[in-house]
Amino acid sequence: MCVLCYELAPEDHWSDGVTAGVTSDPPARDRHRRTRVLAAVLAPYGLTVSDPGTGRYLTVADRKGAAEVAAGLPAVWAAAGRLSARPIDPLDPALLAALAEADG
Amino acid sequence: MTLLGAPEEAGTSGTTTRRTVTVLSGFLGSGKTTLLRGELDRAGDRAPAVILNDFGATMVDDALLSGAADAPIVISGGCACCTRREDLAEALAGLLDAEQRGTAPRRDHVVIETSGLSDPGPIAFTIANDPVLKHHYALARVCVTVDAVTGAAAAEQHEVALRQLLAADDVLITKADLVGPADVEALVRWVHELNPSARVVVTARGEVLRTIQPAEVRGPGGRALPASTEGAHLGGISTLELTTGDPLDWQAFAVWLSALLHAHGPDVLRVKGVLDVRGAGPVALNAVQHVVHRPEHLTRPVPPGTRLVVIVRDLDTELLERSFRAFLTIR
Numbered sequence: 001m002c003v004l005c006y007e008l009a010p011e012d013h014w015s016d017g018v019t020a021g022v023t024s025d026p027p028a029r030d031r032h033r034r035t036r037v038l039a040a041v042l043a044p045y046g047l048t049v050s051d052p053g054t055g056r057y058l059t060v061a062d063r064k065g066a067a068e069v070a071a072g073l074p075a076v077w078a079a080a081g082r083l084s085a086r087p088i089d090p091l092d093p094a095l096l097a098a099l100a101e102a103d104g
Numbered sequence: 105m106t107l108l109g110a111p112e113e114a115g116t117s118g119t120t121t122r123r124t125v126t127v128l129s130g131f132l133g134s135g136k137t138t139l140l141r142g143e144l145d146r147a148g149d150r151a152p153a154v155i156l157n158d159f160g161a162t163m164v165d166d167a168l169l170s171g172a173a174d175a176p177i178v179i180s181g182g183c184a185c186c187t188r189r190e191d192l193a194e195a196l197a198g199l200l201d202a203e204q205r206g207t208a209p210r211r212d213h214v215v216i217e218t219s220g221l222s223d224p225g226p227i228a229f230t231i232a233n234d235p236v237l238k239h240h241y242a243l244a245r246v247c248v249t250v251d252a253v254t255g256a257a258a259a260e261q262h263e264v265a266l267r268q269l270l271a272a273d274d275v276l277i278t279k280a281d282l283v284g285p286a287d288v289e290a291l292v293r294w295v296h297e298l299n300p301s302a303r304v305v306v307t308a309r310g311e312v313l314r315t316i317q318p319a320e321v322r323g324p325g326g327r328a329l330p331a332s333t334e335g336a337h338l339g340g341i342s343t344l345e346l347t348t349g350d351p352l353d354w355q356a357f358a359v360w361l362s363a364l365l366h367a368h369g370p371d372v373l374r375v376k377g378v379l380d381v382r383g384a385g386p387v388a389l390n391a392v393q394h395v396v397h398r399p400e401h402l403t404r405p406v407p408p409g410t411r412l413v414v415i416v417r418d419l420d421t422e423l424l425e426r427s428f429r430a431f432l433t434i435r
Binding site: 012014015017018030033034036037038040041073074077078081087088089090091093096099100102103 | 353354355356358359360361362363364366367368381384387396397398399401419420423424426427430431433434435
């Protein structure tokens with residue numbers, strides 16, 4: 001637990017084990033990229049993803065204003081599942097069609 | 105140690121200081137203990153620490169192994185993957201404790217011989233996620249024995265035998281002297297159809313007869329020979345090889361795989377391969393069921409491009425590949 005904010009420290013996740021490049025601050029760039037990818041995936045479900053820029057947390061929200069904070073990818077999927085009317089599924093043909101359309 | 109020894113080369117600096125763990129699994133009577141005895145005899149002073157888990161209340165294997173090395177640590181009375189994970193964690197922690205107290209030498213390598221009814225996945229999970237153990241131990245390999253006479257039938261009849269086979273990094277075919285060469289050859293190809301990422305070692309009486317690397321049974325064009333093993337009547341198990349010529353975006357890949365595991369985890373039986381990651385170079389990825397091990401940056405030279413073997417149950421592999429590529433093209 002963090003002694004400053006009293007938040008439980010999230011477990012290490014395998015997806016954090018690879019960083020692109022050896023620059024002084026690769027996590028920020030990786031984090032920005034991850035947020036963009038998540039936003040593209042969750043947009044067809046009517047959800048948005050934003051990065052408050054503090055801690056390891058992202059915010060997942062729906063169009064009615066309901067929002068959850070989530071630390072790490074498993075928590076993002078769990079939050080999205082609660083906020084979405086239909087299950088988040090990477091094999092969902094509607095999602096794949098939306099991604100293809102966005103790709104142009 | 106040739107079969108169950110620690111890896112000859114560490115993939116990253118992150119694994120060099122941790123003790124390596126080999127999980128020796130295989131269905132009942134498939135020759136795990138015979139193989140381990142031979143390995144311990146050959147290892148002599150460099151023998152690994154051994155943890156045994158037997159399903160029955162009465163232990164037999166420890167008696168067979170005693171004298172070959174230091175007394176093995178025994179976990180009896182249950183299956184390590186289901187009911188005794190705590191004991192497995194305690195056994196591994198006990199090795200550390202004995203080392204700290206100076207009552208045992210440091211062992212850089214541990215072999216866990218599982219019961220014949222254990223699923224290696226949760227055992228790997230215990231090693232990778234225990235808050236103490238994960239800093240001291242790294243799973244090196246899952247070795248699975250397959251009886252040359254009865255192994256294929258066992259995998260077709262028993263779910264756990266099939267799961268063991270799919271979790272394997274090394275498949276050790278045992279008792280090859282009891283069947284003809286053609287039968288051994290057919291078994292090797294069958295194993296590779298199921299698990300193209302596995303190395304296959306043919307043994308008899310604990311001795312290695314030959315080793316077949318995964319690449320040796322690959323077809324032309326870089327794609328694994330069979331894209332699907334549904335013809336083997338193994339409960340909708342399909343094998344897919346995902347390849348890319350260009351380096352891929354790690355974040356897009358990580359989002360894809362984590363979403364897949366979240367939505368379909370129980371049906372994703374194995375993910376293993378080498379990714380060519382943009383900006384980071386080659387990265388080895390290994391997941392046994394829902395347990396994804398920390399990726400390893402590889403320092404040794406590997407062929408360019410990504411090659412990832414995915415073994416799934418009751419999932420549309422065409423849709424899976426479309427999904428993989430769609431996520432990688434997100435801008």
